Amino acid sequence: MSYQTLKILHIAGLALTFMGLAGVLGMKMNGGGRPKRHWVFFVVHGVGLLLLLASGFGLVDRLGLMRGTRALPGWVQAKLVIWLLAGAAVSLASRLSRYAELVLLFFTALVVAGAWLAITKPF
Numbered sequence: 001m002s003y004q005t006l007k008i009l010h011i012a013g014l015a016l017t018f019m020g021l022a023g024v025l026g027m028k029m030n031g032g033g034r035p036k037r038h039w040v041f042f043v044v045h046g047v048g049l050l051l052l053l054a055s056g057f058g059l060v061d062r063l064g065l066m067r068g069t070r071a072l073p074g075w076v077q078a079k080l081v082i083w084l085l086a087g088a089a090v091s092l093a094s095r096l097s098r099y100a101e102l103v104l105l106f107f108t109a110l111v112v113a114g115a116w117l118a119i120t121k122p123f
């Protein structure tokens, strides 16, 4: 798969992950009732995470960062931590919807940090 296709998939995964998180947050803010097909946003979040990780490793391979026994560069390792946080964030969205503004700020910080790491590769 080409570098360009992988990057488009990476951005699609990013969008799905955070659309899922925002959807879960919005649903929980709407009170205790369970809307019909409430699982949609959880599935979108999960599919987005998988796509983000798979395309991320595809990009790592295309950029030749995984040759031999060398460790992954620090910025990729940091992105893996951000990916884990984006996975755990679904429980923040679900349990802390009363602090929705702060939760949204945290989601934004994750996206900014992930983009900054990929674009500047600071370490």
Ligand code: HEM
Pocket: 010, 014, 052, 053, 056, 057, 059, 060, 063, 076, 079, 080, 082, 083, 086, 110, 111, 112, 113, 114, 115, 118, 119
């Ligand atoms: C929530 C988590 C993540 C966010 C917000 C994120 C965000 C981004 C963005 C916006 C870009 C495009 C940067 C550009 O235009 O050059 C990008 C590229 C990239 N990401 Fe991620 N990403 C995440 C997770 C991951 C993971 C888990 C990996 C590795 C397993 C990864 C590896 C990469 C690589 C290798 C590139 C290409 C960098 C380049 O072309 O120079 N990302 N990421």
